[in-house]
């Protein structure tokens with residue numbers, strides 16, 4: 001049986017015991033999206049923002065609009081992005097957002113919120129108390 005490169009990667013990845021990858025890695029659910037006409041929708045958007053504790057997705061929408069170079073907005077439970085994007089692209093954007101705007105730079109936990117200091121927004125971790133600078137926004 002012939003495997004594509006991606007299938008081989010999947011296979012290698014699943015063979016590595018999860019524990020050895022990183023201890024206590026934050027498990028982010030997979031973004032589930034589909035394309036309808038000229039637009040792409042994320043079905044589980046509300047679940048994703050709850051896990052990230054960003055129920056007010058203003059920053060995320062701004063980020064996604066920038067990454068996709070297309071308007072992104074919430075429509076009910078779903079996210080709508082104008083244009084056709086693959087699930088992989090959208091997963092990459094969400095992961096980048098997590099790294100930059102959600103996960104604590106010290107302990108890697110997602111229990112964070114923004115604080116403002118001298119007009120500069122920073123990420124404050126509720127788990128370990130660390131305050132990290134945000135690269136942008």
Ligand SMILES: [Zn+2]
Pocket residue numbers: 104105106107108109125126127128129130
């Ligand atoms: Zn922390």
